[in-house]
Amino acid sequence: MSDILDLTIAQLRDGFRKGDFSATEIATRYNEAVDASDALNAYLEKTPELALEAAKAADEAKAKASDSLKPLSGIPLGMKDLFATEGVTTSAGSKMLGNFKPPYESTVSANLKAAGAGMLGKLNMDEFAMGSSNETCAHGPVISPWRREGSNAAITPGGSSGGSAAAVAARIAPGATGTDTGGSIRQPAAFTGIAGIKPTYGRCSRWGIVSFASSLDQAGPMARTVRDCAIMLEAMAGFDPKDSTSIDAPVPQWEKGLSSDLKGKRVGIPREYRIDGTPAEIDALWEQGVEWLRDAGAEPVEISLPHTKYALPTYYIIAPAEASSNLARYDGVRYGLREKVEGGGLHDMYKATRSEGFGDEVKRRIMIGTYVLSAGFYDAYFTKAQKVRALIKQDFRKAFEQCDMILTPTAPSAAFGLGEKSDDPIAMYLNDVFAVPASLAGLPAMSVPGGVDKDGLPLGLHLIGNEMDEQSVLNAGLAIEERAPSIELPGKWW
Amino acid sequence: MSVTIEQVRHIANLARIHLSDEQAETLLPELNNILGWVEQLGEVDTDGVEPLATVIDQQMRLREDVINAIPETAGNRRDDVLSNAPEAQHGFFAVPKVIE
Amino acid sequence: MSDYRIKGQKGSYEVVIGLEVHAQVTSQAKLFSGAATAFGAEPNTQVSLVDAAMPGMLPVPNRECIRQAVRTGMAIDAQINKWSRFDRKNYFYADLPQGYQISQLYHPLVGEGEIEVAPDEKNPDATKTIGVERIHVEQDAGKLMHDQHPTMSYVDLNRCGVALMEIVSKPDMRSPAEAGAYLRKLRSILRYVGSCDGNMEEGSMRADVNVSVRLPGEELGTRTETKNVNSVRFVMQVIEHEAKRQVKAIESGEGVQQETRLFDVAKGVTRPLRSKEDAHDYRYFPDPDLLPLELDDAFLAECRESLPELPDAKLKRYEDLGITPYNAAVLTAEVETANWFDRLLDAGAEAKAASNWANSVLPGILNAKEIDFSDARNTPEASAAILKMVDDGDISKGQAKEVMELYLDEGGSPADIVEKHGMKQTSDTGAIEAEVDKVLAANADKVEQYKGGKQALFGFFVGQTMKAMRGQANPQVVNQILRAKLDG
CATH class of the missing domain: 1.10.10.410 (Arc Repressor Mutant, subunit A)
Structure with missing residues (x-):
């Protein structure tokens, strides 16, 4: 029998149901692997007892009657530290919330729990999900299990869901939750050779997820296969009356709907995504992706998304503006860090707390956000960005009159080394150039592994679907997955 | 538009972030770079375009006026509310004295 | 028109007043969370995770709060905006857990309306129309207590997130009397509508008082805003004090600062707020946790149909019944009195006799016995029965008072009282x-x-x-x- 760690979520589920292994065996095997993974710095908090508890419940349910099993019975998962987990430290990668133990459970993690999943622990991330390399985390960066061929240099797993991506790639979680505000699921998925989908904005409840930018934040699954993503997303998504931006629509059976036969489907290739300076191997992979989809029966059509170029600057006005307000609650009064100033008043405490509790990138974004909302600049920056956002959404609306899904690269490069880009904020922001437009338009989008670059590092292909049409994205992702060369997993060095 | 060091300090104060002189000097060019970069939006013709605040195309739901209808958003949980407080006394959050 | 003026050395100054009234919306639960709104609970017991702004908490609006604000708008003939939106007002304070207040700046729920007021109580027909600029819905803040500890302030979030209507008047008032009349009338309307209990002692209604002065014909002067004044009398005191202070400041050359002030109740003076927000920059923007608020016709129709007869309409109806304007004004000022009086009329009492009874005779009886008007014994039906006996000639007007007194003491029915005490007069x-x-x-x-x-x-x-x-x-x-x- 193969190692439990090598199995996908679907295989674990089915194997457990068939009786190949017990849920407790799965949890135990993963708990051991998690324990031995400290060099990756992926887990901030380990919860082996929670994984075992869910496993025990799954085993007992199975012993009683196998039809009492739930969709994720027997499956232990990793949880991004942005999801509030009751009684388990939820720091959002920040010193500000270093000791915060929520007395509540986020809707998404509660949904997973209700679906029978266990929790292996909390996964490291960029502070408050602001970052593309996991270097803004207060607890030190996650190290990717991947290395460039012939090098031992530490590589970024991407961000902000870097811990989730690294954990899935390193086989220390079969799947993990991520959140995506401007590419935070898709870019790290691409960097670590796994699959990850950000559903339509509103599919997953934001209740209990530490907010970064409310109009953009969306949870999604990260796993080794497209099927696993579909399984997880079905459990995570759903209407939540506690979230005013939750979509009141039934959750489709995405796994059942999976089909890599794309006959009659048109795949849009946006010409504006051909950006000067993109490495040739990225362009080549994109071409290859088009061919794979053609091979699956789809018809490629060239489309135009004229405002693509402006998506990133738009994002870097709207997201920091919302963040500057969302992060105002971290003031040292009710929870989290408090820095007192000897003889100082309330305002001194605020300033000391926030200066001490937030890292540089978070401060930078709060500063930008505060500035673009401030008197005299609001219209020039914020209102302008909201108008351009309207145009970007309109671009997609028009494009989807001509096609069923859109194919682009996920990121403009493979993963880079830790420290290589951390001095230049804009260079770092450019990582999300392909991911951000779908975020601004609230559309479902997915990264699937496509191949490797010259150094042997994974590259991802990016699929964008129309509103509420996760199925097309998943199906096209599956078609690519079936045709792409299987990516050799990184050898265990940790 | 270019930000001055005074503006950096003003913004930091609005955001309740303490900046040392050195930090302010470091942030100044960074902010100006970022702001200069986002100003390319000025090229886009947005005349007559309605600003987009949300991508959700549905009406806002209103909840019924029922106390503690959903346990997760109910009151009557003072211990939970205070459980993470840096300083709680007699059922209150305590903060450095405020003079109004 | 008001001839209220503040005399200075350079002339007689006109006083320009605008009021921003914060009225707590009558609802069971808070505006964006399920916690209760009742007054007087133990500290931090009526606080949900949403109210405490725990990470990842989100607002979901309460239909009743929206409904009450819409009904209030309708009661002052205001524009109701079928499309409105919530904005965030960003500032830091210990009573504001989110670091922002959810309010409505750019697209308020209710637009322009108006309220007719009678500044001179003796002359209810001399009215003036005060414009209302807007009504928007917003969250209340928590409460800070400064006296419990030598170096700490205590924070109670029970009020935090309770729905408020901010009712913003135009700067249409020119005297303390006009401002007082406006507040009383507004309070009366809110209580008729049932959208606010108007209890100023418990803070259900408080006013921010904007005052400026000018010599006639001049541009508007610099105004000050005195925050959170919680009685009609105090509002009138603030205006008088501020107006005099400003005239002095202008004439001394010192000038008036545009600033926020507090009213010191004990000393009867205003003073500048010491903990000044650095140059207000609230960075309002649409709350991305909420969607635009869209009201459909059915909702609006229900709001309109559920409105009761309002004070002005009632006053006119009473006057048409032959009741004097003064009596009609007294009867309609408080919704409880008006409803009581309507029941008296419904029970068949003749309007003028009923008005005389309710305004002159009955209050004397109740006062002497120290019985509250709202006392359960004081039913309009009992009064109606007594008035009918007078009308039928069964008892004299003088006896009517006596019957009421005995009835209040002994209970039963007025007819029993008359019978028992042998008071029935004969016309045989x-x-x-x-x-x-x-x-x-x-x-x-x-x-x-x-x-x-x-x-x-x-x-x-x-x-x-x-x-x-x-x-x-x-x-x-x-x-x-x-x-x-x-x-x-």
């Missing part, structure tokens, strides 16, 4: 005539004197007859019979 002509005959026969000498011109003796005969009938004869009938027998 035969019985009265028999007694009259006896009285006249027994006093033949006086009859002679009367007929000889001593008209004053008429009262004596009436008295003797009433006495003989133990006060239960209908005096009108006694009079009639005596006249017939003596003068006929």
Whole structure:
């Protein structure tokens, strides 16, 4: 029998149901692997007892009657530290919330729990999900299990869901939750050779997820296969009356709907995504992706998304503006860090707390956000960005009159080394150039592994679907997955 | 538009972030770079375009006026509310004295 | 028009007043969370995770709060905006957990309306129309307590997230009396509508008072805003004090600072707020946790249909019934009184007699007995029964008061009281005539004197007859019979 760690979520589920292994065996095997993974710095908090508890419940349910099993019975998962987990430290990668133990459970993690999943622990991330390399985390960066061929240099797993991506790639979680505000699921998925989908904005409840930018934040699954993503997303998504931006629509059976036969489907290739300076191997992979989809029966059509170029600057006005307000609650009064100033008043405490509790990138974004909302600049920056956002959404609306899904690269490069880009904020922001437009338009989008670059590092292909049409994205992702060369997993060095 | 060091300090104060002189000097060019970069939006013709605040195309739901209808958003949980407080006394959050 | 002026050395200054009234919306649960709103609970017990702004908490609006604000808008003939939106007002304070207040700046729920006020209570027909700029819905903040600890302030979030209507007037008022009349009228309307209990002691209604002064014909002066004034009398005091202070400041050359001030109730003066927000920059922007608020026609129709008769309409109806403007104004000022009076009319009481009873007779009886108007015994039905007995000639007007007093003491029904105490007067002509005959026969000498011109003796005969009938004869009938027998 193969190692439990090598199995996908679907295989674990089915194997457990068939009786190949017990849920407790799965949890135990993963708990051991998690324990031995400290060099990756992926887990901030380990919860082996929670994984075992869910496993025990799954085993007992199975012993009683196998039809009492739930969709994720027997499956232990990793949880991004942005999801509030009751009684388990939820720091959002920040010193500000270093000791915060929520007395509540986020809707998404509660949904997973209700679906029978266990929790292996909390996964490291960029502070408050602001970052593309996991270097803004207060607890030190996650190290990717991947290395460039012939090098031992530490590589970024991407961000902000870097811990989730690294954990899935390193086989220390079969799947993990991520959140995506401007590419935070898709870019790290691409960097670590796994699959990850950000559903339509509103599919997953934001209740209990530490907010970064409310109009953009969306949870999604990260796993080794497209099927696993579909399984997880079905459990995570759903209407939540506690979230005013939750979509009141039934959750489709995405796994059942999976089909890599794309006959009659048109795949849009946006010409504006051909950006000067993109490495040739990225362009080549994109071409290859088009061919794979053609091979699956789809018809490629060239489309135009004229405002693509402006998506990133738009994002870097709207997201920091919302963040500057969302992060105002971290003031040292009710929870989290408090820095007192000897003889100082309330305002001194605020300033000391926030200066001490937030890292540089978070401060930078709060500063930008505060500035673009401030008197005299609001219209020039914020209102302008909201108008351009309207145009970007309109671009997609028009494009989807001509096609069923859109194919682009996920990121403009493979993963880079830790420290290589951390001095230049804009260079770092450019990582999300392909991911951000779908975020601004609230559309479902997915990264699937496509191949490797010259150094042997994974590259991802990016699929964008129309509103509420996760199925097309998943199906096209599956078609690519079936045709792409299987990516050799990184050898265990940790 | 270019930000001055005074503006950096003003913004930091609005955001309740303490900046040392050195930090302010470091942030100044960074902010100006970022702001200069986002100003390319000025090229886009947005005349007559309605600003987009949300991508959700549905009406806002209103909840019924029922106390503690959903346990997760109910009151009557003072211990939970205070459980993470840096300083709680007699059922209150305590903060450095405020003079109004 | 008001001729209220502040005299300075350079002339008589006109005072310009605008009020921003924060009225707590009557609802069971908070605006964006399920926690209760009741007053007086133990600290931080009516606080949800949403109100405490725990990470990842989200607002979901309460339909009733929106409904009440819409009904309030309709009650002042205001524009109701079918499309509105919530914005965040960003600032830091210990009573504001989110670091922002969810409010409505750019697209308020209710637009322009107006309220007619009568600044002179003695002259309710002399009215002035005060414009209302807007009504928007927003969250209340928590409460800070400074006296419990030498170096700490305590934070109670029970009020935090309770729905408020901010009702913003135009700067249309020119005197403390006008501002007082506006506040009283607004409070009356809110209580009629049922959208706010108007309880100023508990903070359900408080006003930010904007005051400036100018010489007639000049541009508007610099204004100050005195925050959170919680009674009509204090608002009037603030205006008077501020106006005088500003005139002094202008004439001394010092000038008026645009600033936020607090009212010191004990000293009766205003002073600048010490913990000044650095140059207000609230960075309003649409709350991305919420969607635009869109109201459909059915919702608006329900709001409109559920509105009661409002004070102005009621006042006019009472006047049309022949009630004096002053009495009508007194009767309609408080919704409880007005509803009581309507029940009195519904029970068949004649309007003018009922008004006289409710305004003059009844308050005297209740006051003497220290019984509250709202006391359960003081039913309009009891008053109606008494008024009907007077009308039917069963008891005299004088007896009516006595019946009410006995009824309040003893309970039962007014009819029982009359019965039990033998107070029913008789209009039986035969019985009265028999007694009259006896009285006249027994006093033949006086009859002679009367007929000889001593008209004053008429009262004596009436008295003797009433006495003989133990006060239960209908005096009108006694009079009639005596006249017939003596003068006929």
